[in-house]
Amino acid sequence: MEKLRNSDTLKIISYILIPFLMLAIILGAIYIEYNSYNKEDLARGDYYKTDSFVYNEYYPNIQRIFRICSSIDEGIREQGEYYNSFVDNYVLVQETPTRIYYSQTYRSYYNGFNYIIIDESGTIFTNIQTENYNAKIEEMKNSEYYWYKENSTITSNLEQINDKGLAYNYGLENLKDTKNSKFSIYTAFDKEQPVTLKYRVNVAIYNFIANVGNMPIFAMSYSILMLFIIAVYLIWAIGHKKNKEGIYLSNFDNFSYGIIFIVVSIVIATFMTIGRECLANIDIFTLVIALISYLICYIACAVIGITTIKRLKARSFIKTTLTYKTCKWIKKKVKETSNLILWNKEITTKLIIYYISFLVISLFLIVATATTMGFCVILLLIFWALVLYLMLNYAKQLNNIKQNLKSIYEGKQEIKIETTNLEKNLKEMAEYINSLSLGLTKAVEESLKSERMKTQLITNVSHDIKTPLTSIINYVDLLKKEEMPNEKVKEYLRILDNKSQRLKRLTEDLVEASKATSGNIKLNIENINLKELIKQISGEFEDKFNEKNLELILQIPKEAVQIKADSRYLYRVIENMYTNIMKYALEGSRVYVDILKNNEKVQIELKNISKAKLNIKAEELMQRFVRGDTSRNTEGSGLGLSIAESLTKLQGGNFSIHLDGDLFKVVIEFIIK
Amino acid sequence: MYNILVCDDDKEIVNAIAIYLSKEGYNILKAYNGKEALKLIENNEIHLIILDIMMPEMDGMEVANEVRKTKSIPILMLSAKSEDYDKVAGLNNGADDYVTKPFNPIELIARVNSQIRRYTRLGTIADKEDENKNIFKTGELIINDDIKQATVEGKEIKLTPTEYNILKFLTKNKGKVYSIEQIYENVWDDEPYGADNIIAVHIRHIREKIEINPKEPKYLKVIWGIGYKIEKID
Numbered sequence: 001m002e003k004l005r006n007s008d009t010l011k012i013i014s015y016i017l018i019p020f021l022m023l024a025i026i027l028g029a030i031y032i033e034y035n036s037y038n039k040e041d042l043a044r045g046d047y048y049k050t051d052s053f054v055y056n057e058y059y060p061n062i063q064r065i066f067r068i069c070s071s072i073d074e075g076i077r078e079q080g081e082y083y084n085s086f087v088d089n090y091v092l093v094q095e096t097p098t099r100i101y102y103s104q105t106y107r108s109y110y111n112g113f114n115y116i117i118i119d120e121s122g123t124i125f126t127n128i129q130t131e132n133y134n135a136k137i138e139e140m141k142n143s144e145y146y147w148y149k150e151n152s153t154i155t156s157n158l159e160q161i162n163d164k165g166l167a168y169n170y171g172l173e174n175l176k177d178t179k180n181s182k183f184s185i186y187t188a189f190d191k192e193q194p195v196t197l198k199y200r201v202n203v204a205i206y207n208f209i210a211n212v213g214n215m216p217i218f219a220m221s222y223s224i225l226m227l228f229i230i231a232v233y234l235i236w237a238i239g240h241k242k243n244k245e246g247i248y249l250s251n252f253d254n255f256s257y258g259i260i261f262i263v264v265s266i267v268i269a270t271f272m273t274i275g276r277e278c279l280a281n282i283d284i285f286t287l288v289i290a291l292i293s294y295l296i297c298y299i300a301c302a303v304i305g306i307t308t309i310k311r312l313k314a315r316s317f318i319k320t321t322l323t324y325k326t327c328k329w330i331k332k333k334v335k336e337t338s339n340l341i342l343w344n345k346e347i348t349t350k351l352i353i354y355y356i357s358f359l360v361i362s363l364f365l366i367v368a369t370a371t372t373m374g375f376c377v378i379l380l381l382i383f384w385a386l387v388l389y390l391m392l393n394y395a396k397q398l399n400n401i402k403q404n405l406k407s408i409y410e411g412k413q414e415i416k417i418e419t420t421n422l423e424k425n426l427k428e429m430a431e432y433i434n435s436l437s438l439g440l441t442k443a444v445e446e447s448l449k450s451e452r453m454k455t456q457l458i459t460n461v462s463h464d465i466k467t468p469l470t471s472i473i474n475y476v477d478l479l480k481k482e483e484m485p486n487e488k489v490k491e492y493l494r495i496l497d498n499k500s501q502r503l504k505r506l507t508e509d510l511v512e513a514s515k516a517t518s519g520n521i522k523l524n525i526e527n528i529n530l531k532e533l534i535k536q537i538s539g540e541f542e543d544k545f546n547e548k549n550l551e552l553i554l555q556i557p558k559e560a561v562q563i564k565a566d567s568r569y570l571y572r573v574i575e576n577m578y579t580n581i582m583k584y585a586l587e588g589s590r591v592y593v594d595i596l597k598n599n600e601k602v603q604i605e606l607k608n609i610s611k612a613k614l615n616i617k618a619e620e621l622m623q624r625f626v627r628g629d630t631s632r633n634t635e636g637s638g639l640g641l642s643i644a645e646s647l648t649k650l651q652g653g654n655f656s657i658h659l660d661g662d663l664f665k666v667v668i669e670f671i672i673k
Numbered sequence: 674m675y676n677i678l679v680c681d682d683d684k685e686i687v688n689a690i691a692i693y694l695s696k697e698g699y700n701i702l703k704a705y706n707g708k709e710a711l712k713l714i715e716n717n718e719i720h721l722i723i724l725d726i727m728m729p730e731m732d733g734m735e736v737a738n739e740v741r742k743t744k745s746i747p748i749l750m751l752s753a754k755s756e757d758y759d760k761v762a763g764l765n766n767g768a769d770d771y772v773t774k775p776f777n778p779i780e781l782i783a784r785v786n787s788q789i790r791r792y793t794r795l796g797t798i799a800d801k802e803d804e805n806k807n808i809f810k811t812g813e814l815i816i817n818d819d820i821k822q823a824t825v826e827g828k829e830i831k832l833t834p835t836e837y838n839i840l841k842f843l844t845k846n847k848g849k850v851y852s853i854e855q856i857y858e859n860v861w862d863d864e865p866y867g868a869d870n871i872i873a874v875h876i877r878h879i880r881e882k883i884e885i886n887p888k889e890p891k892y893l894k895v896i897w898g899i900g901y902k903i904e905k906i907d
Contacts, residue, residue, distance in 0.1 A: 459756075466755075467683055470686055474778060475685070504775050529852070532852050536870075539872065542874045571897035
């Protein structure tokens with residue numbers, strides 16, 4: 001298959017075969033035409049008696065003679081001389097007993113057509129030279145093809161133009177009219193005489209068709225089939241070459257199609273005309289020229305056909321047409337000009353220019369519609385549709401940018417807006433957004449990385465602190481069990497014990513806080529009953545609250561409150577809050593813990609009265625190492641709220657602090673799922 | 674007289690542990706890196722190893738692995754590494770318990786005692802009493818309903834009647850998680866009433882009585898936001 005496709009030989013054979021096949025088809029067509037229109041002619045068995053010969057050759061000659069006759073009449077009237085007829089140049093060859101005018105030029109023109117005209121005075125006009133004209137007339141009357149008029153009688157052995165033929169043959173009025181003229185006219189056709197190839201070809205075709213039978217029809221059918229196969233093969237194979245992948249395109253195939261088309265059209269038109277002209281007056285020389293002309297036409301057709309198929313197959317047809325190139329060029333120029341006008345202008349200015357252009361073009365088209373009887377209304381509608389399309393397209397692009405901006409706003413950092421097809425202004429905008437997003441992504445990555453490194457650092461440092469701390473705690477503990485020399489030492493030891501314990505907690509909280517804020521925690525999200533959790537933690541803290549004389553009031557819905565969270569970390573958050581309350585609530589006050597539930601959200605509200613004055617903002621409280629009492633005297637690391645907030649956010653919740661006088665309120669919010 | 678090997682590259686920590694455990698009546702052997710520890714294990718009869726993880730020459734993990742090849746001595750790992758995955762890695766490498774630094778001496782002693790008891794007391798009484806339907810047991814926690822007595826590692830635990838009922842119920846259904854409400858319904862004879870967190874308070878009290886470290890309970894586990902359970906230990 002591949003070999004067949006790439007074979008040059010096969011293609012060349014195909015190209016050579018095509019003209020022969022077409023010739024066969026043309027001959028077949030001629031045959032069919034002949035057979036259907038010239039049945040009577042074929043029945044006559046003699047080409048020179050056929051309608052086509054008589055009407056096309058013989059009868060025009062007779063008409064010419066009529067014209068000569070009328071010229072002779074006028075010549076008498078105006079000049080008194082016969083030899084200066086406008087039709088033929090007659091030469092007076094004999095004065096007496098009768099005047100005889102002979103025309104040489106006419107001779108060669110008629111090709112075997114002989115005539116003798118005798119006017120009322122007996123003067124002879126002829127294209128034959130002979131001694132005895134009477135004998136010649138007799139000979140003509142007995143020749144194979146003759147037509148003559150004596151007095152007002154027409155005699156002919158050609159049935160189309162004899163008296164009988166005239167009776168029913170429409171279009172021979174000329175002949176009828178001249179029946180009564182004063183001239184006697186003798187004509188005869190001598191088929192031995194003609195030298196023109198045309199006659200011989202016609203006779204040959206006539207004889208061929210009359211004798212050949214059905215053969216041309218078969219030949220034509222086979223040729224059509226063959227031509228079809230070759231066409232399919234060529235369409236399939238054109239463009240493929242040995243050792244070449246895909247469609248092979250030469251420079252010519254990339255050359256402007258329009259120009260090729262015009263050149264080829266001119267060539268074909270020229271040579272077709274030449275060929276046709278040559279065939280009209282056929283002889284050996286013109287036949288050769290005609291053949292060459294048609295061959296050139298064929299080559300031109302082949303050339304444009306091959307390149308068209310190649311271009312269509314390579315899908316480069318539209319791109320290489322001159323129209324496309326012109327359109328592209330115009331588009332580029334328009335863009336350049338508009339850029340020149342609109343460059344660096346404000347969007348408003350551009351908009352005004354666009355709007356004015358729109359109005360002007362619309363107005364122009366409306367006026368044009370009025371003057372061209374509504375023809376331009378289509379153009380107007382197309383223009384409006386185009387404007388609408390452009391506007392919608394613009395809106396679509398704008399919307400796309402908006403969507404992307406929104407997703408950046410919603411926290412998705414990796415945004416890349418496709419800018420290739422955007423309008424210039426929007427493109428600029430999209431590029432700004434892209435680089436903004438890129439910067440944002442980088443910044444987030446950097447900060448995440450640095451948070452991770454911080455966590456790592458804190459974890460490592462805490463390991464290193466813990467080892468000596470272990471010794472401190474242990475030996476302080478051991479010391480406590482020893483006999484102390486006095487109360488003072490005991491007091492010092494108590495402080496040491498206290499502070500070493502606090503250092504221990506601080507290192508632990510530090511690691512946890514850094515993990516929570518950097519998100520370096522693996523969550524195990526499951527269904528949790530918030531009601532259960534609050535009860536459990538309340539139970540854990542009951543004794544401690546009692547010690548501080550705090551009354552815990554729970555307001556919890558009767559039904560279960562299910563949320564999705566990590567049970568351990570949610571416990572850490574609430575536990576942190578309880579610990580805070582235990583530490584900072586005013587002794588003897590009431591503590592409220594409410595679970596508020598609506599359709600979408602559940603809120604845990606923890607409210608207590610602060611022991612110390614809260615001269616601090618809620619936001620500041622949540623920062624690391626900030627505590628309600630600025631003196632920092634109480635125990636605790638100052639990381640509790642920060643850890644709680646981070647852990648809540650990691651679990652998808654919301655953590656907020658509200659201060660109102662001494663009322664300290666924490667609201668932890670989760671979405672019910 | 675039981676022999677305990679303490680191995681840590683920090684000499685003061687080793688000494689402190691030695692002081693605490695000597696008071697409890699144990700004989701202490703000291704090592705300051707993994708290789709020394711292995712040598713001592715080779716040449717002495719050791720009943721418990723306290724092992725630091727981060728040590729020069731040979732770290733605690735490798736030592737534990739090496740010991741486990743031939744011996745079933747209890748290993749208690751002691752490390753400043755306090756992440757969950759550190760603990761899991763330690764326990765997977767052959768440790769029986771894991772204590773983080775800085776540790777509470779009382780807790781350490783309790784854990785050491787617990788491990789020694791388990792290691793040295795072969796063929797526990799529980800084996801033959803298993804068939805008794807009124808004895809419920811998980812690990813070293815045993816509840817004998819005939820005499821209304823609860824013991825952990827052989828020590829009797831003093832519980833109030835409510836605490837006893839709750840513990841009995843959970844131990845009977847060890848491994849299963851019960852919410853506060855379910856415990857109410859099963860333990861209380863009456864309908865659940867008023868004080869929402871009374872069960873939670875009881876549970877905390879039980880935990881404080883039966884656990885070495887109530888914040889990291891071994892038996893009575895709290896599943897926050899879901900309920901409570903007694904761990905199933907074979």
